[in-house]
Every structure is written in C-alpha cells, then in structure tokens.
Amino acid sequence: MSEKVVRQRKSDKHDTAGKTKSNGKKKSVKIKENAEEDSSSVLPLYLSSAAVALFSILYYVFVYQEDAGYTVFVSAKDKVDKVVYTVKCSSDYDTEKFEGCKPKKCGRTVMDNLITESDARHLKELAEKGMSYGGSSGGASILDLHSGALSSGTQFINIYKFLQSQNEALLTEEDLRIYSKVKDKIHAAIASEFGVKQNQLYLTSPTFFSRMNTTPPTTKHDEYWHPHIDKITYESFHYTSLLYLSTYGSDFTGGRFVFVDKDTNRTVEPRLGRISFFTSGSENLHFVERLVDGVRYAITISFTCDPSKAIQNPAIR
Ligand SMILES: O=C(O)CCC(=O)C(=O)O
Numbered sequence: 001m002s003e004k005v006v007r008q009r010k011s012d013k014h015d016t017a018g019k020t021k022s023n024g025k026k027k028s029v030k031i032k033e034n035a036e037e038d039s040s041s042v043l044p045l046y047l048s049s050a051a052v053a054l055f056s057i058l059y060y061v062f063v064y065q066e067d068a069g070y071t072v073f074v075s076a077k078d079k080v081d082k083v084v085y086t087v088k089c090s091s092d093y094d095t096e097k098f099e100g101c102k103p104k105k106c107g108r109t110v111m112d113n114l115i116t117e118s119d120a121r122h123l124k125e126l127a128e129k130g131m132s133y134g135g136s137s138g139g140a141s142i143l144d145l146h147s148g149a150l151s152s153g154t155q156f157i158n159i160y161k162f163l164q165s166q167n168e169a170l171l172t173e174e175d176l177r178i179y180s181k182v183k184d185k186i187h188a189a190i191a192s193e194f195g196v197k198q199n200q201l202y203l204t205s206p207t208f209f210s211r212m213n214t215t216p217p218t219t220k221h222d223e224y225w226h227p228h229i230d231k232i233t234y235e236s237f238h239y240t241s242l243l244y245l246s247t248y249g250s251d252f253t254g255g256r257f258v259f260v261d262k263d264t265n266r267t268v269e270p271r272l273g274r275i276s277f278f279t280s281g282s283e284n285l286h287f288v289e290r291l292v293d294g295v296r297y298a299i300t301i302s303f304t305c306d307p308s309k310a311i312q313n314p315a316i317r
C-alpha cells in the first residue's frame, strides 16, 4: 500500500471522528480517488472504511447522541425574567374553529417573576394539606380543586364530599384569593405571549396540583414519565401551563420537564414560583423524568379556546 494511501486512511479516521454526515460523504470521495491509484488495496480499503463508518455510526449513536441528547433550556439555578423558544406549529389546529384563539404561533415560555415565591409557597402548603387526606399508593398524586378529585390509593375520591362528612373545610378565603390571582396572571401572560384575547381563552379541566415521588407505580396514572402530547391526553387543551412549587436539585432530583425535539431534548428544571407555558399540540411533545430522590409539587393550569369546555373557579364548600 502506498504511503499516500496510508496517510489518507489515517486522516479518514480522524475525519470520521468529527461525527457529521457530511464528513462521511467527503470521506468516501477521497477513498475512491486513492483506490484508482492503487487497485491492489481496494478490498482492504473498503473493509477498513466500512469499519470506520460502522465505528462512526456506533460512536454517533452511543456517545455523541448521549452527549448532545439533553440541552438545558432553563436551569433551576437561574432566576429568569422571561425565556422564549418558538417552534413551528403542528397541523393539529388546522381543522379546528376558534380563529383568533387557537395557536397561530407556537412555542414555550418560562417566567420566574410572574408569580411570587410567597404565593407559590402558599399554594404548595395548600397542596400538602389537601393531599394529606388521600394520596396515591404509587408515585403520582393529584388534587383537582375544581372537581374535588383527589388520588387515594389506586383510585380517586372527592375531597369535598369526604371533608363534608368530617365537618371540615379545605379552602380558606385567602387560599381562594391566591389561587385565583395566580391563575389570572397566568391567563393574562398566555394571552399576551400568544396574541390571544383573554376573553376568548378559558380555564379548562383538568387543572390540578400534582405530587410526584420515587414510590413505584401501582396504576398507570402513576406513570408520569411517558412522552405525551397534552392536546391528545387532555382533549380540550390549547395552552398548557405549569407552575412549579418545588425546586430541582434541592427538593428533588430527576423530575426535570423535558421537551422532546428532533435535534435534542430541551429541559426545564422546576424552580419554586417558576411558570412554564406552551401550546398543547404535537409541536410540544414532552415528559417528566422519573424522580430519583425527594418530592416534587406543581400545578397544571390549562386553557382552552372552546367555551363549552370552560370551568369555573373553585369556591368554598
Ligand atoms: O409537572 C410537569 O412538569 C408536567 C406534567 C405534565 O406533563 C402534564 O400534566 O401533562
């Protein structure tokens, strides 16, 4: 084998470690040129270039992809005023009516100064109190203040009916005031960010507190870590918002929110008082990582353009 070919093969290996498809293409052209100069080396050259190609593919799949697999979109360590990421809308909304409300521009927004930490703390205490009357036997519990649904063992109970039978109440005037204020701020922020009139956008069901921990699942409701599209999971949703009531890295580990994009997974690390909202179609496929440690509280606050799917604020009962 000529010295020139050996040199070329060495540089091919180096090139292919550069991980891009275009490097791969460039490489095969170079080899063809060399092969014409020394036909006795054609077979070993093809074999070795096949090995290099295979190595490159394996490297890409197992090393490069894992490295590039996760991109922190918003870290828990930074308190951000507003971070926006725009994505192309899916065709999910094309056949719907609700012009002027259904998403025309799609994406994600994270804000840390919209809701005060003190209001977030208050809501977390309310969630803890409510969930103390039930709780899933698996790792995910919900409490819906609108319908009264509360996870209990492997099922749901109505917390209002339960507390009535005990002559107790869950919500104080102060709880309702804070809940309603927080919801109104999020409603206004979503309308403004996506250019929708607030009076065309309605709170919808389910809007609920969630509590996640490391307990193994006992029903499919406990399996919060599956990638999903909110518009499919919860039909009425057009815009999803999440208010985080605990912080990644200090209250729990694992449990990051993950947008599944073609190029990478973009993570939102929960932080007390952080609001994250996004259009609910398939442009925003997402999941929550399984918790590794600790307990994670959040509220999912959901909005629809369909007035027939609107829900009312909770009231004292
Ligand atoms: O709690 C979260 O971060 C997301 C939960 C979620 O994806 C959902 O409620 O649909």
Ligand SMILES: [Fe+2]
Binding pocket: 228, 229, 230, 286
């Ligand atoms: Fe979701």
